[in-house]
Amino acid sequence: MNLEYPTALQSLILHLKRLPGIGSRSAERMSLWLLQQPVGTLAALSEVLVQVEQEIKPCASCGFFATREGCAICQAPDRDPRLLCIVEQPTDILPIERTGAFRGHYHALGGRLAPLDNVGPEDLRIGELMDRIRTGEFEEVVLATGADVAGEATANYLAEILRSSNVRLTRLAQGMPVGGGLDTADSLTLHRAFQHRRNLSHDA
Amino acid sequence: MLTHLKLRHLRCFEVAACQPGNGTTVFLGENAQGKTSILEAVCVAMRLQSPRTANLADLIRFGEKEFAVSATLAGQELLFGYSGNRRRMTIDSETMRSSGDYLRQSALVVWMSNDDMALVRGGSEGRRRFLDFLGSQLHPPYRPALRDYERALRARNFLLKRDAYPRWDQIDAYTRVLAEHAAILTRLRRELVARLEPFAAEVQAEVSGRAEPLGLVYEAAGGDRLEEVLAGFRDEESRKRGTAAGPHRDDFGITLHGMAASRFASEGQQRTTALALKIGQARLFLAESRRPPLLLLDDIFGELDPGRRNALMAALPVHSQKLITTTHLDWLRDHLQPESVYEVTRGMVAPGT
Numbered sequence: 001m002n003l004e005y006p007t008a009l010q011s012l013i014l015h016l017k018r019l020p021g022i023g024s025r026s027a028e029r030m031s032l033w034l035l036q037q038p039v040g041t042l043a044a045l046s047e048v049l050v051q052v053e054q055e056i057k058p059c060a061s062c063g064f065f066a067t068r069e070g071c072a073i074c075q076a077p078d079r080d081p082r083l084l085c086i087v088e089q090p091t092d093i094l095p096i097e098r099t100g101a102f103r104g105h106y107h108a109l110g111g112r113l114a115p116l117d118n119v120g121p122e123d124l125r126i127g128e129l130m131d132r133i134r135t136g137e138f139e140e141v142v143l144a145t146g147a148d149v150a151g152e153a154t155a156n157y158l159a160e161i162l163r164s165s166n167v168r169l170t171r172l173a174q175g176m177p178v179g180g181g182l183d184t185a186d187s188l189t190l191h192r193a194f195q196h197r198r199n200l201s202h203d204a
Numbered sequence: 205m206l207t208h209l210k211l212r213h214l215r216c217f218e219v220a221a222c223q224p225g226n227g228t229t230v231f232l233g234e235n236a237q238g239k240t241s242i243l244e245a246v247c248v249a250m251r252l253q254s255p256r257t258a259n260l261a262d263l264i265r266f267g268e269k270e271f272a273v274s275a276t277l278a279g280q281e282l283l284f285g286y287s288g289n290r291r292r293m294t295i296d297s298e299t300m301r302s303s304g305d306y307l308r309q310s311a312l313v314v315w316m317s318n319d320d321m322a323l324v325r326g327g328s329e330g331r332r333r334f335l336d337f338l339g340s341q342l343h344p345p346y347r348p349a350l351r352d353y354e355r356a357l358r359a360r361n362f363l364l365k366r367d368a369y370p371r372w373d374q375i376d377a378y379t380r381v382l383a384e385h386a387a388i389l390t391r392l393r394r395e396l397v398a399r400l401e402p403f404a405a406e407v408q409a410e411v412s413g414r415a416e417p418l419g420l421v422y423e424a425a426g427g428d429r430l431e432e433v434l435a436g437f438r439d440e441e442s443r444k445r446g447t448a449a450g451p452h453r454d455d456f457g458i459t460l461h462g463m464a465a466s467r468f469a470s471e472g473q474q475r476t477t478a479l480a481l482k483i484g485q486a487r488l489f490l491a492e493s494r495r496p497p498l499l500l501l502d503d504i505f506g507e508l509d510p511g512r513r514n515a516l517m518a519a520l521p522v523h524s525q526k527l528i529t530t531t532h533l534d535w536l537r538d539h540l541q542p543e544s545v546y547e548v549t550r551g552m553v554a555p556g557t
Binding site: 121148153157186188191 | 304343344345348349352355356358359362363366373374376377378380381384388
């Protein structure tokens with residue numbers, strides 16, 4: 001009979017293996033490392049895991065990570081209620097926040113259109129989005145999905161279904177990389193930079 | 205100049221290495237010994253694509269998990285490794301983040317083979333692949349535009365097929381993306397065909413030895429204004445469940461004396477025209493990049509009569525490095541003295557005599 005790890009350890013390896021980017025070998029190494037930690041470390045870790053599961057829920061409105069106290073974005077009193085920024089994932093929100101360039105509200109779709117991966121509009125939080133726009137006081141909706149094929153298609157789809165609602169639709173600009181010369185921009189970026197060039201002659 | 209080539213686990217080769225000379229290098233061997241795979245490896249190392257297959261996984265040796273090819277070009281070592289889901293591109297051991305960065309430092313390549321006749325006689329797909337191979341080498345925007353176009357096209361065609369009644373709201377989300385990349389491709393292809401034409405015509409006259417005016421006419425399938433064009437194809441797309449226009453339907457016509465070469469030219473003329481397109485490509489590359497392209501000639505001489513053979517050898521760019529595969533060497537010695545000869549036997553490459 002082949003000797004195997006005890007069942008509990010095997011089960012830990014199996015759980016870790018399901019994490020993104022982790023194969024069987026890495027899962028095994030992580031499990032053995034965990035086993036060698038001082039007593040109490042794993043208890044603390046499992047406590048944190050349970051806490052995260054119980055306390056962190058996606059905000060029913062914007063999709064960002066909310067706690068028992070609620071959503072830090074939706075409940076903030078100082079945000080502009082007229083601005084809504086649509087992103088693909090809740091993780092896209094923090095990079096935008098860090099820029100400080102946007103102080104409105106967000107809506108995370110939870111993905112993007114990808115018919116070949118069987119992701120259609122019904123899998124994204126588009127119904128919730130329509131409800132928010134219908135009942136909210138938004139005046140401008142910024143489409144901040146990615147600039148690749150799937151992100152563009154998602155933005156086009158949303159633009160079409162939001163056309164009838166009474167909001168201004170904008171799309172994040174694409175163009176010259178900041179701090180770079182012309183030679184560092186790839187050609188499609190440059191192409192779009194020309195299409196979306198700004199006027200400097202009067203109202204710049 | 206390509207000075208060293210090394211392949212590992214590629215097609216029939218376990219490992220193989222050679223040092224091409226600066227003029228002509230000949231790979232000599234019977235059929236099915238691996239000669240073509242050596243040229244293919246050079247093409248992949250230079251251009252990250254194979255003229256024989258769209259799927260690089262085909263190049264992985266049976267039973268292995270990945271292949272690698274390294275080539276020393278003007279003193280720089282280019283290395284490309286591929287394992288089905290991962291690719292590694294380094295230049296002098298420095299990892300290249302994008303294929304664009306890699307390709308910029310590589311050489312331009314012209315591939316000639318017996319199959320070139322299909323450019324004249326075969327379907328439009330071969331001609332589109334030819335344009336794609338030229339375009340991706342000459343214009344950095346070509347490759348990303350083609351890749352994104354194909355991505356959008358796959359999604360759009362899938363949506364057209366998926367539902368009992370096409371969901372146009374979803375389909376049109378892709379139409380606009382498709383149209384943006386189609387416009388870029390169409391413009392680049394139109395330019396490409398127009399610039400290739402004089403070079404190909406020049407070669408046609410030289411090789412045939414008489415006035416045989418060759419014309420190339422780009423036939424765009426609506427790529428300039430694809431959104432508008434597709435709007436007019438709603439019914440057809442609903443019936444046929446596929447994208448009805450766009451660069452994936454492009455073609456270019458080849459004429460001799462103003463008449464379609466595929467139908468009205470003799471077999472000999474067609475053969476000359478196929479050569480003219482490829483040598484024209486070499487001359488275009490030389491003119492546009494000011495660097496002689498690397499010529500990979502896969503067993504093209506067997507089918508040519510001595511007259512065309514001579515004319516072909518005379519028409520090839522003089523300063524281009526040439527890698528040639530052939531089954532016998534005798535006739536070649538009449539035309540040129542190869543710097544190096546390698547014998548290829550059952551997946552082994554050895555210096556020949």
